[in-house]
Amino acid sequence: MKPGVKINQRYELQCRAGKGGMGVVWKAWDLTLARPVAVKVYAPTDDYQPADILARFRLEAQSTAHLSHAGLPAIYDVGEDGRSGNYFLVMEFVEGLTLREYLKKNWPFDVSVAVAIAGQFASALAMAHDVPVVHRDLKPENIMLSNDGFLKVMDFGIASVLRPDVPRPESTREEWGTAGYKAPEHIERGAKEPSSDVYAMGCILYEMLAGRGVFSEQPVTETTAEEGKETLYLLQQRHMKERPRPVRELRPAVPQWLDDLTLRLLEKDPGDRPATAREVFGLLAPHLPAPGDRLTGAPPPDCRWPFVHPGAPPVPKQTPDTSWVRPAPSVERGLNARSRADFRKAAEHARSVAAAGRTQEAERVLAEAVAEAGRRFGPVDRSLVVDLRIEHAEMLVGMGRTAEGTAAYRQLLDELTRTSRRGDQLVRKVADRWNELRNS
Missing domain, CATH: 1.25.40.10 (Tetratricopeptide repeat domain)
Known part of the structure; x- marks a missing residue:
């Protein structure tokens, strides 16, 4: 695939926007509705053959298309490109930063910002857990912060739908998930339950508050280098056996209630954690920003805006990026x-x-x-x-x-x-x- 290619004679690819699951995500232009979209293109590789691709493609489309929430990207279209034979999934295009990019660029930021991000995150994931759909690969790279302050949980490409009527295709060639965000039961026996997503939420919240990973010495503001297999193995062992250092020891400005909640999300036994993201949101709710609060101490995009100004129009764009948009x-x-x-x-x-x-x-x-x-x-x-x-x-x-x-x-x-x-x-x-x- 390259820029200028038209998927299904409708979606003109402009530039690569990232990679997720088993596909490459492109910024594209919808020639019919004259709007920007994100197109994930799935193609067979050495690790994934057409049967794997089709099964996973269908699962992502089905597991997210019926989830209606401001924190989940809308699904517009699915299909198979007649010319290339590749499967594609067309989604809402989110203009903004990944949480990873935001952390690298802006940490440290006010604790209230981390609470607001966690609140939006838990609200969106609660919708998925109610289905129930388990994401299984939550990490800062899969969370988008849109320019108007709304958070989007992206890439359900390896999600599990926990219903008996939905097939669960698996690949034996790769272990799902990302080291550093896997729950102990996920590492040990491949468990896929909402509580495993809750553990990953705890890892992400810890990073936002402490400025480093749960068991990492590398600041979030530095580019993460490629880790060797031995390092990844040791990291997973620490997630299985060690108790994290309290956040307040690294950043005293973090309130005690938030430190306690973060450590609770990171409990080794799933039974000691909140069972679902909905329960996490309930614990965060009393501490979320409220209408009338003053917004200080945060670079844009400010994820407190939707809580402080509910129902308000989006924050106006200052310098929108239209360089990739196909001219009329x-x-x-x-x-x-x-x-x-x-x-x-x-x-x-x-x-x-x-x-x-x-x-x-x-x-x-x-x-x-x-x-x-x-x-x-x-x-x-x-x-x-x-x-x-x-x-x-x-x-x-x-x-x-x-x-x-x-x-x-x-x-x-x-x-x-x-x-x-x-x-x-x-x-x-x-x-x-x-x-x-x-x-x-």
């Missing part, structure tokens, strides 16, 4: 336009796209036409460019982006004023609209 055909035509008629056609196309309800796409089309027409004919060309700039500013206002629309009018007014005579009707028209917007 009209944008491509605008870039290659030679005449004013070409740019008018691009604007007409933008209006039709907006009328169909695809306002984000329409705004991109018109913005591109404005920029290119300004370069070709000048920023205050009155036979074309000024009209395009006014239309674009009005589109921004209509989308609720009034501040951007007002700024666009102000820039146009400044440029027109420098090049026009006193009393120019067009300048007066633009000035009146700018004053109207800034005073509204």
